[in-house]
Amino acid sequence: MAARPTSKTSESSDKVSVICRALRRAIIEQALEPGAKLPEDSLGERFGVSRTIARHALGQLAAEGLVELRRNRIAVVATPSWQEARDAFDIRIQLEGLVVRQLAGKLTKAQIAELNAHVDAEDGARGGTDAVSIRLATEFHILLAQMTNSPILVRYVSEVAYRCCLTLSLYSRPHSTECAINEHRAIISTLAKGDETKVMELMHHHLDSVANRALVAPTPQRGRDLLDILAPYADEVTGDRVVKLPKVARRG
Amino acid sequence: MAARPTSKTSESSDKVSVICRALRRAIIEQALEPGAKLPEDSLGERFGVSRTIARHALGQLAAEGLVELRRNRIAVVATPSWQEARDAFDIRIQLEGLVVRQLAGKLTKAQIAELNAHVDAEDGARGGTDAVSIRLATEFHILLAQMTNSPILVRYVSEVAYRCCLTLSLYSRPHSTECAINEHRAIISTLAKGDETKVMELMHHHLDSVANRALVAPTPQRGRDLLDILAPYADEVTGDRVVKLPKVARRG
């Protein structure tokens, strides 16, 4: 009865897809921090597959923006700049606005129940780690997107939501998830009432405040961002490579 | 001076990327129609690389939604359903609204000149084939996106625009590009004037009318769509595979 994801975002059940899912999850749960190295060998060994497969998986994740791939270099978990993060949230707002617009007043009772159950789960996880809370919150949005039955929308919302997770782990302070949960509930009930413009407004505000809670300030420079800031300058010199710095500690 | 794509959409200049670009172009110029088969061997042979590379490239294009990959089956150029096409256009409208909103009143003279030059090129290509016109029109939108200097926005706009190209070749009639060109000019000048709301309105209207010109009707069934229509039913039976049909001619 419920719309089943008949077409999973271009991935079946290859070994590649399995690895992608595993890594994706590890990344959004911050088991793998931004900047973490992902050597093909190690991945292959860890997942019991050849380097070929690990490599392919990294390619897919790079296409999603979760991983950065540079020629002849070890792949790393993506480290979006502050500006990119802000852009991602802007896109996300538009996309999810589309989602709730399509969904307003069109949800079945079962779907509403499913959404409420999910938020209950979010609620129940409040005692746990931030990582889990963030994952659940993100999955709420993806669940919503899936209910539109639009594979494309699902894909883009998922991708951009994952990217936002990355961001959260980079720039966010310990942060509070309570209000987010309440906002989720409000969205569900307004969706059920079918008030299209109101729910769009709610979603917009919700995401905007999540973004603002996370991206507190232009973060002059924090941690490894320094390297990112220098990259464009180096671009003019070598085209790709950061000029050798005196001795900035590269963690990892 | 102009903002250069310092970060290409996750692809450097590997052989993989070269093949991706080539195929992408072939697809949007309709040299490869939706449904066309893309065997790894042939691609590898044609581009002078091994199957490994061809395969990897197909994976990337599948992630972009231009190619459909099904386990143990030959990859084919994607055949979006009518509904998917409509969804793609909806997303595109939102995304490009974001683009012009960011750009309004912020373009340099050089950039405006670049845009005008591009539209001149579109104009000059009116005598040529539809495929070239479509490609140029698409590239106009991508050019616009690039000027935002937001890699993420560039990526999504590009992807969704390419998908829309696919759609055009599936559902569109011979069609007229003239008005589109005029609309492009109007967008540029309004962008230059800095009228944010007006340009968003223009872009919205422009894309909407392109979509409507293309997606004339819900197209009950046309050509190979019949197979697509049956797919979900087959899903319940075999999980993936379309039940054997009597004898519908599969072109290709």
Added chain:
DNA sequence: AGGCATCAAACTGCATGCAATTGGAGCGCT
């Protein structure tokens, strides 16, 4: 001590080879 050249280990880029699956031609049965 501090900086620079040198070199080996680590890692990526890619091709090739082998097993497993698919699709379709050919053949026999009804």
Added chain:
DNA sequence: AGCGCTCCAATTGCATGCAGTTTGATGCCT
């Protein structure tokens, strides 16, 4: 003829192997 079965060529899924590049550690020179 129409339908199903068998078998083979075509094709994918994956691992392995080799060559080229990067990393960073060691040792030499100032």
